[in-house]
Amino acid sequence: MATQGNVRTIGQWDRRYEIKAVIILALGFGLVGLDRWIIAPLFPAMAQDLGLGYEDLGLIIGVLGVAWGVFSTIAGAVSDRVGRRRILIPSLLCFSLLSCFSGLATGLVSLLFIRIVMGATEGAFCPASVAATGEASHPKRRGLNQGLQLSMFALLGLGLAPIIATQLLTVVPSWRWVFVISAIPGLILSVFAYFVIREPEHIRQAEPQNDSSRPRWSEILRSRNVLLGMSGMLCNMACIFVISAMVPNYLTDYLGLASTHMGFVLSALGIGGFFGEFMVPAASDHIGRRPTAILAFLIALVALWGFSQLGASPWLLFLLLLPVAFCCFGILALFTGPVATEAVQIGLVSSAIGIVSGAGEIFGGGIAPFVAGTIAAHFGIQDVLYLPMASLAVGVVISLFLRETAPRRVNHAAMAPMET
Numbered sequence: 528m529a530t531q532g533n534v535r536t537i538g539q540w541d542r543r544y545e546i547k548a549v550i551i552l553a554l555g556f557g558l559v560g561l562d563r564w565i566i567a568p569l570f571p572a573m574a575q576d577l578g579l580g581y582e583d584l585g586l587i588i589g590v591l592g593v594a595w596g597v598f599s600t601i602a603g604a605v606s607d608r609v610g611r612r613r614i615l616i617p618s619l620l621c622f623s624l625l626s627c628f629s630g631l632a633t634g635l636v637s638l639l640f641i642r643i644v645m646g647a648t649e650g651a652f653c654p655a656s657v658a659a660t661g662e663a664s665h666p667k668r669r670g671l672n673q674g675l676q677l678s679m680f681a682l683l684g685l686g687l688a689p690i691i692a693t694q695l696l697t698v699v700p701s702w703r704w705v706f707v708i709s710a711i712p713g714l715i716l717s718v719f720a721y722f723v724i725r726e727p728e729h730i731r732q733a734e735p736q737n738d739s740s741r742p743r744w745s746e747i748l749r750s751r752n753v754l755l756g757m758s759g760m761l762c763n764m765a766c767i768f769v770i771s772a773m774v775p776n777y778l779t780d781y782l783g784l785a786s787t788h789m790g791f792v793l794s795a796l797g798i799g800g801f802f803g804e805f806m807v808p809a810a811s812d813h814i815g816r817r818p819t820a821i822l823a824f825l826i827a828l829v830a831l832w833g834f835s836q837l838g839a840s841p842w843l844l845f846l847l848l849l850p851v852a853f854c855c856f857g858i859l860a861l862f863t864g865p866v867a868t869e870a871v872q873i874g875l876v877s878s879a880i881g882i883v884s885g886a887g888e889i890f891g892g893g894i895a896p897f898v899a900g901t902i903a904a905h906f907g908i909q910d911v912l913y914l915p916m917a918s919l920a921v922g923v924v925i926s927l928f929l930r931e932t933a934p935r936r937v938n939h940a941a942m943a944p945m946e947t
Contacts, residue, residue, distance in 0.1 A: 560684020580728025594646030596888030603654035603881020628705030654881035673864030678804030686797030764891025801854030807857025
């Protein structure tokens with residue numbers, strides 16, 4: 528059985544460092560979301576200047592996701608060997624600069640190149656930052672802190688990015704300046720990260736790399752929870768990406784909602800996602816990873832089925848999409864954070880996070896939207912929601928086989944025989 532990823536036995540926990548590290552890493556992940564999704568509300572203005580179409584938008588978003596998934600897997604393993612700081616700080620600097628460079632794009636080819644490299648640097652930031660948050664956190668707060676960090680992606684990327692982008696467009700000369708301005712917070716934050724973020728003790732005291740006792744990356748794929756985490760993330764990300772891509776057209780083309788009402792309904796993704804990404808993992812700290820995953824998949828499935836049965840009622844649609852986003856983004860944080868962190872021994876934590884996140888991005892974020900588009904084209908947009916519902920149902924089954932690793936639950940189970 529794998530050891531828990533970053534449990535440390537010390538007399539006095541450094542709570543001040545925990546708070547500072549979580550704040551910096553959470554803001555960093557929020558800027559990942561902002562830089563990734565700010566392009567969507569800017570696209571109408573960009574399309575006019577650069578001669579782009581809807582297919583180009585899908586391509587621009589898709590290539591970033593694939594690059595993210597590939598480099599999340601690679602950088603996770605590298606981070607376990609060279610340390611968190613050597614990945615975190617350069618990647619934070621690079622994706623901030625690349626967001627700025629997006630404003631210099633002259634056409635589709637240059638924009639694609641910029642977004643591919645940007646996806647690579649954001650993918651590299653993901654596993655190293657989640658691992659660093661887990662290592663800075665007390666084991667009993669690991670789920671809460673990793674969830675808080677990941678929740679900023681939904682808040683800034685899906686919740687605030689459209690507001691920030693559209694408001695800046697009213698005061699700057701063109702959309703190009705919005706990208707330039709969006710890069711500034713990341714450049715400032717990288718300075719704070721340089722002075723605050725520490726290497727974990729197990730990396731600072733690591734033996735030379737030729738030490739035969741070093742954990743092997745192949746051991747990750749022998750962990751039940753890593754394999755289940757990859758499968759669960761695929762199902763969950765398929766739901767998130769299909770809903771994000773297809774529900775706008777479902778609401779306007781099939782239900783006949785006005786664009787303003789459609790935007791109101793979709794705001795549930797950002798609101799629900801933000802709260803779900805820290806509340807679901809926090810709940811798992813108390814009731815366990817396995818029951819939390821099962822309940823979240825079930826609630827999302829039931830809510831999405833109800834959503835698919837409704838007519839053109841914006842408020843009811845919003846209220847049912849809210850728990851879908853809450854649970855799905857919560858599952859994302861749960862599987863990428865504590866489930867992956869606790870699935871392997873201490874020297875493989877970032878690698879496990881990278882491979883779980885990468886599987887979700889590449890397959891759930893790449894293949895599922897393509898399948899959904901095919902369903903919509905051949906059978907109608909009204910049938911597209913069956914795909915995410917099926918993926919959530921499979922996620923329930925996968926979660927049944929998770930091995931419980933939450934410290935409170937594991938310690939309680941270990942002490943129970945002593946009490947009897």
